[in-house]
Amino acid sequence: MMASASGALAVxxxxxxxxxxxxxxxxxxxISRLNDIQLAEDALQEAMLSAVTHWSRSGVxxxxxxxxxxxxxxxxIDRLRRQKTANKVGAxxxxxxxxxxxxxxxxxxxxERLRLIFTCCHPALAQxxxxxxxxxxxxxxxxxxxxxxxxxSETAMGQRLSRAQAKIKAAGIPFAVPDAxxxxxxxxxxxxxxxxxxxxxxxxGPAAGHDLAEEALFLGRILDGLCPQEAEIEGFLALxxxxxxxxxxxxxxxxxxxxxxxQDRALWRRSEMNAGLALVGQALSRGRPGPYQIKAxxxxxxxxxxxxxxxxxxMLYGALLEFEPTAIVRLNRAVACAEAGADASSIDGALAxxxxxxxxxxxxxxxxxxxxxxxxxxxxxxxxxxxxxxxIEMTRCEADIGFLQERMARL
Amino acid sequence: xxxxLLIYNDPAREPAYGxxxxxxxxxxxxxxxxxxxxxxxxxxxEGLAGVETATSLRIRAGKVxxxxxxxxxxxxxxxxxxxIDVPDLDSALRYAAEIPSASHGxxxxxxxxDYNPAG
Numbered sequence: 001m002m003a004s005a006s007g008a009l010a011v012x013x014x015x016x017x018x019x020x021x022x023x024x025x026x027x028x029x030x031i032s033r034l035n036d037i038q039l040a041e042d043a044l045q046e047a048m049l050s051a052v053t054h055w056s057r058s059g060v061x062x063x064x065x066x067x068x069x070x071x072x073x074x075x076x077i078d079r080l081r082r083q084k085t086a087n088k089v090g091a092x093x094x095x096x097x098x099x100x101x102x103x104x105x106x107x108x109x110x111x112e113r114l115r116l117i118f119t120c121c122h123p124a125l126a127q128x129x130x131x132x133x134x135x136x137x138x139x140x141x142x143x144x145x146x147x148x149x150x151x152x153s154e155t156a157m158g159q160r161l162s163r164a165q166a167k168i169k170a171a172g173i174p175f176a177v178p179d180a181x182x183x184x185x186x187x188x189x190x191x192x193x194x195x196x197x198x199x200x201x202x203x204x205g206p207a208a209g210h211d212l213a214e215e216a217l218f219l220g221r222i223l224d225g226l227c228p229q230e231a232e233i234e235g236f237l238a239l240x241x242x243x244x245x246x247x248x249x250x251x252x253x254x255x256x257x258x259x260x261x262x263q264d265r266a267l268w269r270r271s272e273m274n275a276g277l278a279l280v281g282q283a284l285s286r287g288r289p290g291p292y293q294i295k296a297x298x299x300x301x302x303x304x305x306x307x308x309x310x311x312x313x314x315m316l317y318g319a320l321l322e323f324e325p326t327a328i329v330r331l332n333r334a335v336a337c338a339e340a341g342a343d344a345s346s347i348d349g350a351l352a353x354x355x356x357x358x359x360x361x362x363x364x365x366x367x368x369x370x371x372x373x374x375x376x377x378x379x380x381x382x383x384x385x386x387x388x389x390x391x392i393e394m395t396r397c398e399a400d401i402g403f404l405q406e407r408m409a410r411l
Numbered sequence: 412x413x414x415x416l417l418i419y420n421d422p423a424r425e426p427a428y429g430x431x432x433x434x435x436x437x438x439x440x441x442x443x444x445x446x447x448x449x450x451x452x453x454x455x456x457e458g459l460a461g462v463e464t465a466t467s468l469r470i471r472a473g474k475v476x477x478x479x480x481x482x483x484x485x486x487x488x489x490x491x492x493x494x495i496d497v498p499d500l501d502s503a504l505r506y507a508a509e510i511p512s513a514s515h516g517x518x519x520x521x522x523x524x525d526y527n528p529a530g
Contacts, residue, residue, distance in 0.1 A: 124504075171500050171522055172499045172503070173500045
């Protein structure tokens with residue numbers, strides 16, 4: 001009795017660990033064989049279920065991943081055979097012709113996750129679907145967990161995932177790493193997805209279920225391991241590492257967002273921060289600048305010294321504009337210029353720049369929060385109050401509302 | 412896989428006939444046609460006469476209704492198409508990016524329906 005209970009526990013622990021650490025790798029290996037994400041997912045799910053039965057009886061096999069892969073592959077072939085009479089396509093026939101020979105040891109499983117990441121983050125898919133697919137296939141999150149993280153219903157998220165998988169198949173989105181000409185743009189799309197995941201975790205906080213900030217770091221490290229020495233990936237990791245090191249300081253005692261300049265630096269996690277700062281240097285030393293490296297350098301300028309280095313930050317936003325010529329980057333540069341100058345004329349310069357981009361940012365809450373701040377510094381309290389009110393009206397995040405209300409009350 | 416590349420144009424933004432820009436655009440099309448032909452992936456491709464020549468038809472309650480004009484009143488109209496046979500969406504996208512009209516119009520990439528999957 002005791003032996004079987006502890007055996008069952010060992011099996012469920014082994015499976016949980018595999019689901020967490022190796023699911024993406026197993027799935028990618030299966031997809032590269034089957035060319036069908038849905039089929040690979042279903043087959044792996046089935047294999048995990050039969051592992052519970054088999055392993056409880058005969059123990060966890062020495063080559064557990066190899067066992068799962070082989071069983072999943074057989075399950076997939078069974079499924080294909082069952083559909084045989086329905087609609088048989090050429091590719092499936094080729095898979096069946098290959099037979100069931102997919103016996104591999106753990107260390108021989110090819111790592112196809114890079115191809116999987118690029119498939120999931122293909123620009124032919126809606127970005128929200130890219131995020132969901134990446135979390136599902138590489139992060140191993142359940143549909144329920146993803147739905148909860150993005151405040152979607154489980155049904156809607158399930159439909160989004162299956163529509164995305166159907167499009168990959170029907171539109172011929174390849175399971176492939178892009179060629180050199182497409183690489184920078186496609187890598188940027190992958191990093192944008194990881195950054196969205198990080199920021200979703202950052203604004204929800206670790207209390208809200210699965211910690212998406214940790215998840216983004218986990219995925220970023222996988223990506224870094226798959227393409228070592230890629231400066232933009234290092235830049236991305238540096239950026240999220242630095243921001244994540246400040247997690248204990250960014251929410252005040254009343255639950256309000258604390259801006260970086262007012263954070264208690266004693267709460268920053270020093271060793272994580274130093275690791276992030278070192279990564280910025282390492283990425284930049286490769287001499288291939290890119291948007292994530294610049295954003296990481298900006299984050300570093302906020303954290304390295306005793307206070308933010310605004311002249312340097314303003315310059316970096318100028319450099320970022322060359323990669324991302326957007327109104328949001330212009331807004332950030334204007335704010336940095338105002339902070340760097342800190343006299344009436346530089347604030348007026350920033351306000352003039354804000355006038356020029358107002359139309360493009362009419363739905364962007366930080367625009368009004370920033371303008372309110374600048375107006376207040378020029379003593380225009382009525383204008384500042386109106387902008388704070390507008391910003392509060394546009395904010396969903398409780399912590400940000402708290403911060404804005406506090407700023408408005410101070411006027 | 413077979414894909415149709417549908418070329419949508421806004422006539423107001425297209426280079427005018429006889430200008431240098433128009434010549435450059437046409438040369439771009441000639442070069443692309445040649446490239447697709449020599450790669451052996453071009454199945455067909457045509458340009459359409461202007462949208463002012465379009466006639467639309469539908470049958471409602473058993474009656475044929477014939478109307479002047481295109482199906483939808485939009486700024487960008489279907490102006491031509493290519494049908495190509497390439498391995499995957501990425502290669503279709505690479506060709507689509509070389510269509511001269513992509514720089515002022517929009518190219519929609521659609522896989523053709525496969526009526527005989529057993530092939």
